[in-house]
Amino acid sequence: GQQLNQSPQSMFIQEGEDVSMNCTSSSIFNTWLWYKQDPGEGPVLLIALYKAGELTSNGRLTAQFGITRKDSFLNISASIPSDVGIYFCAGHPINSGGSNYKLTFGKGTLLTVNP
Amino acid sequence: NAGVMQNPRHLVRRRGQEARLRCSPMKGHSHVYWYRQLPEEGLKFMVYLQKENIIDESGMPKERFSAEFPKEGPSILRIQQVVRGDSAAYFCASSLDENSPLHFGNGTRLTVT
Numbered sequence: 001g002q003q004l005n006q007s008p009q010s011m012f013i014q015e016g017e018d019v020s021m022n023c024t025s026s027s028i029f030n031t032w033l034w035y036k037q038d039p040g041e042g043p044v045l046l047i048a049l050y051k052a053g054e055l056t057s058n059g060r061l062t063a064q065f066g067i068t069r070k071d072s073f074l075n076i077s078a079s080i081p082s083d084v085g086i087y088f089c090a091g092h093p094i095n096s097g098g099s100n101y102k103l104t105f106g107k108g109t110l111l112t113v114n115p
Numbered sequence: 116n117a118g119v120m121q122n123p124r125h126l127v128r129r130r131g132q133e134a135r136l137r138c139s140p141m142k143g144h145s146h147v148y149w150y151r152q153l154p155e156e157g158l159k160f161m162v163y164l165q166k167e168n169i170i171d172e173s174g175m176p177k178e179r180f181s182a183e184f185p186k187e188g189p190s191i192l193r194i195q196q197v198v199r200g201d202s203a204a205y206f207c208a209s210s211l212d213e214n215s216p217l218h219f220g221n222g223t224r225l226t227v228t
Contacts, residue, residue, distance in 0.1 A: 044219070045217075048216060102171070105157030
């Protein structure tokens, strides 16, 4: 199956710092999505990217769809304690046969924010 | 405006027992998906259903696992004769159509002892 390499695996930062995490694949993706999962909860969609080069913001979050279509990054500016959680990248590989529901997920980045 | 509802939140079963996980999609959504998350892993697709139809079960183990989405009532993921390796969080998602974003429930955490 498709592999998404997400890095870093975990991050420990101070409140107020900016955060950057990324996701890469050896395959081309049609869509990149970023989800956040709080402990004991399901993933919540943060940002969806549909075109190569696309840069999209959602409040303090910014994500970009890499021009090679094989990577994406997520930035969080001025982190706050409630940003704590696991951030997953996910996407639809180009050879998924048009199955837009069959998401491939990375293993996640665990973010800890120290107040 | 209720989201995707899953129950139970936690389920403990002994090896060999059956596990039944239920999912009610968001109001107005008729497309349901089941994903499994092993510890420290990302979610992996299992099955996609519409009312009374299994559309894609390519991610579901061929044995012991089954899923349904009846005309009335919630979608059910059924695991027969559970083994320790079935311990995981099982997430249900729903969408308006197969091209719309997936909305996930809070999952059922299955522990097999």
